Amino acid sequence: MCAGEWQMLYELSEDITSEDLKRAMFLLRDQLPKKLTNMSSLELLTCLEKQDHLAENNLEILEKICMDISPDLLKTVNKYKMERVSLAQQTASFSHHIPEGLFHSGGDVRLLTSLQETPIKSLGSSIYDSGSLREHAGSVHFIAARQDDKAVNVMQGISELSQEQPVRISNPGSKTEKLMTYKMDGPHRGYCLIINNCSFTGTLQKRRGSNKDAEMLAQVFTWLGLDVQTYIDKTSVEIKNLMQEWRSSKDHRDRDCFVCCILSHGELGLVYGTDEREVPIRTIMSYFTARQCPQLAEKPKLFFIQACQGKEIQQAVYIEADAQNPDLLPIQQLVSPSESIPEEADFLLGMATVGGYASFRHIEHGTWYIQALCNKLQLLVPRGEDILSILTEVNEDVSKRADNLGKKKQMPQPAYTLRKKLIFPVPRSPPPSQQQ
Template identity: 65%
Template sequence: MGDDISLNFRQKLLLIDDNLGTEDVAALKFLCLDLIPFKKLESAQSALDIFQLLMAEEYLNEEDTFLLAELLYRIKCHFLLQKLNYTKERVQEYLPEKGRVSPYRQMLYELAENITSDMLKEIIFLLRDHLPKRQPIFSALKLLILLEKQGLLTESNVKMLEEICTSVSPDLLETVNSYKREKVSLPRQENTLPIKESAQPGGTKVFSSPQETSIKSVSSKINGHYGEESRSLWEHVGNVHSLPTRQDDKAGNVVQGISEVNLNLELPAEFISAKNESKKLTSYKMDGPKRGFCLVINNVKFDGYLGERKGSCKDAGELKQVFTWLGLEVEIYKDQTAKEIKDLMEIWQDSEKHINRDCFICCILSHGESGAIYGKDGELISIRTIMSYFTAKQCPALAEKPKLFFIQACQGQKIQCPVYVEPDAQVPKLPSVQQKISPFESIPEEADFLLGMATIDGYASFRHVEQGTWYIQALCSKLQLLVPRGEDILSILTEVNEDVSRRADSLGKKKQMPQPAYTLRKKFIFPVPRDPPPSQQH
């Protein structure tokens, strides 16, 4: 019996390893630096190697998997927690008592998550006299490890880190200051877990007594208590109806260009024309020989217990019509396994396909979980993994070009209920739905990505068995209505939010709220097509 349990445990670890990319492995190694000697970690090439080291140090076994759950939680691979019988809420509940990643290590990791590639270049330039001459530095984590190795950065000495943040981006300084405040204000607590000897990157042995703390940072602001014990393996299909599209909708411009935000209001009158010219420069270049490719992955029938997604072909057909009208070359792939989706991403990351093209769009229609979608074989693949194939490093031909991903899939099984407001009544307090995290955790740190999610994390999305999904139908409708008006994509998605939020099932009890996230640096505006929208073509 024991051997069966051990085999089952190792199979779970194998599945987790299969869903972790190179960046995830680097993050795991970094978070384990206070627990495992650096020399041992340095030789780890995969997540399985790290799991083996954790088991050897008695941090991980089949009876106690919390440390691994904590690590997955901190690198935001929440969809993998279910393989260890955890949820985000359970991990958050146990962190104050059982957390092993020190506040110091948390602070460094959160800081690294918010250091952009441009910031990293500036930091390397500032520290050129302190860094190895011939050792390339491709990530913020690598940089922090080098600083620790040389003793320039320790748990009790973050002065150099403060100076760097002040010079490069004062916003980063708040993360370090929060750590310092918490370090001073938190009383020493008796550790309920055994204290283990570990080695810092520099080789100095230390004793770690980790405590959980609420470090204030960008990621802590978007990480709330969310998720459920039970997970949805189906997409809700009911007797739903759509509200008629308003033809007089006018999208508000919700995003200001970079030059508008930084505009000096005291500019003399002769520079007004320069100001107007600068507005034109805030949009992505969309006048190349070819617009680009649009991939549509449409999973309808699934192996095993996942139900058929009736009505999804209606969505796929409309996406093809609309994006073809917008000038993209549309390719549709039906009923793809998780591995086949990864293989497709590898094929389409080939830079030769994207030379002389303005953008790249990928639409995925499937069942889903928090931060992940299902292949037809019932295997999960994280949204972040899918998008990471098209970073500037993996696909140079798309560097500095907009990359748009639209995901139609459930992110859980919770149902959003309507909040009824009387005209003369006090507006009730918004439910916790409004406080859920954004899908930013699914987006690669690099610029020029947009991720449009059909629903917020933890909640279901809805699909009519004949008319298609609320989200995709609203997206196609608003693109046809607002692209001819010259609206940018974020304004259009705001209108999509408004459209979907007004829809409900036939009983008026089920609602849905889409959510976009982006690292776009400029406005994304489709050129107005010469032909009328597909909905007006006969």
């Protein structure tokens, strides 16, 4: 199935209740393998697709099941069918205006439509490490939030021309979209490096719970199609040597992107090796500029840093409902993106916290930031969201978290020099959270 069908299945799976699922499995008992039990709604739909009971032009079984268990589910199926018809009409109209000979030069027309619904989902926890000065931990609970559903049409034009100019396509009844996206359909998605520093040789305390972050990152980025390499407890020199090694790799040529995640203690603009020596974040990223790493030129390079950027604790601020200009987060030491990210294009830096402040880590469940990042990638990549929209959702998620007294807060900060939208292709398998 194509991306549109997979997004439809993801949306359906989120709307199917446990009672709906039991009834659907009963109705489909003759179509399902006899040994399959206790599957999730997404696994059920995926199973039907693999057995050829679902296809782009064969939705009869799906429509019948939806009608039997909950007619409201048909809205999602009908919405997909209407979009497919609309896209076919747009393709026909658009191709009619393509200059003669364009297809002879290898061009192709690709249109992508995705629907976005972004409920905020979170779980509470209460056991925390409280010893570290540079990466704080405290018991946490989550403040429930909900965001109104919304729909976004994402369109991609002629792939051969998208590197040079945007393609404009008008949807009836909607604003004209102007969109360029990074190419993400190469032979290989890319590499993801994870440096997980847990134990330190001096006064810095062990980062208990960091292994949970590393495991979740590895699962999620493997699910997104990247080849993951994890490194444990690296000194400052070893971190720089790793960057030099991967900078020189020729394997980047056929890959779409590069991801690097560093989990450690830190201070403003830097992380610590296990020898407790400083490694500037800017230095780490500078190995992968277009000049230093030509194989990654014009390709997106994503860095996610889980480390404190100071010792200050962000305090909760309570506002009135009718406040005109609420000062939600009294941030006093913002780190400028120009101080953290190379001037070269195509970089994204995701920081767990703003400059001058601490980040928080649960000794069993991992850090607020990395867990939110992994959860939002699993939820929103199947909906066709771009990475900056996903990081905005991560900001919202982390901003809702607090310690058990509701006083300690955290605010992540992304900075970027991306020139286009970065949208990961929809994986064909269920996200890791639904595979367990």
